[in-house]
Amino acid sequence: MSGPTEHHSPPTDVRIAVISGSVRTERMGPTIAGWVVAALDDATVDLIDVADVTLPDDSLLWPGGGPRSEVADRIAAADGFVFVTPEYNHSYPAALKRLIDWHYAEWRLKPATVVAYGVQGGHAAIEHLRGVLAELGVVATRRTMGLRAPWQFLDDQDRYAPDPEVSQGLVATLAELRWWAQLLAEARRDRPLPV
Template identity: 55%
Template structure:
């Protein structure tokens, strides 16, 4: 995976007074999953921004229609279509399974189309080596949906080693600081792309 030059963003700067809706997607549906612990950590930091409303979409708690009903460009409306459409930015929390991301997440992506378009997304991946293969596979898929995957995606190597006694994810200030900076970038993209969609809608 190529390295990039790190540019500094001040996370405390609020770029817009308007309230943004950020959907946080928890992708793992396995029994004994640790995804909820990482997702809770992410949600807590997203909520630090007073101008953000968080919508947690846990894929273990929703049901999508049969894939037989899918067609190019999505499918019939699902129970989360309106929530995805209402979101102005996304954080995807995903494990890495077999050098990629889980089928549960691919189904959520494939079942929606226009709802994703021209919106920013940040990926928080985890796995033995940090989940970076899942991040790279997702970048191509999300680009096909006209989404902007921000540069500062976050990989968490072996996060089960940093759980506290209450089974909360406690990675320390270095990792937490990286997430704060990434969320500041996501906030910037959400402001810019929301304005662009309002002022110059892409012709359908």
């Protein structure tokens, strides 16, 4: 006869890194990232602005590694990620790709969603980013957000203030991310993937 089954409840507090992926001077990234951070009121949030990150020289990068970056520990500590990215030329910015490429194990077996924006909503950036994330062992959520011309929806304090259904979409997107973050944190702890 077997004993009682031990159940581990998922962590009640998840740590989400919100990564703002644009480095241009005139950019919407920090504004959209602030909107996302405000919606993550039941998580511990670490806002990483790519414009504030200095990465080592790319000549030092080798597959799966290289010198540790100044944000490696912050990425490793996260249970999940929200990538906030513009769409540039039907993809996402090179600065965001550099940040992603400089890390490997820090991303693995964690969930991510994408909040993209652009003239047409940033959907090409979302799809390009999904392929890169899959290669890194990241679980990309089904729900993402594509924001069409968000600069047209700023309030008198230059905060993003979209229609209520857009904000409700963000709530649903983040709820899915939190679910995956809790589930995968438990799995990484209790059932690590064999190497």
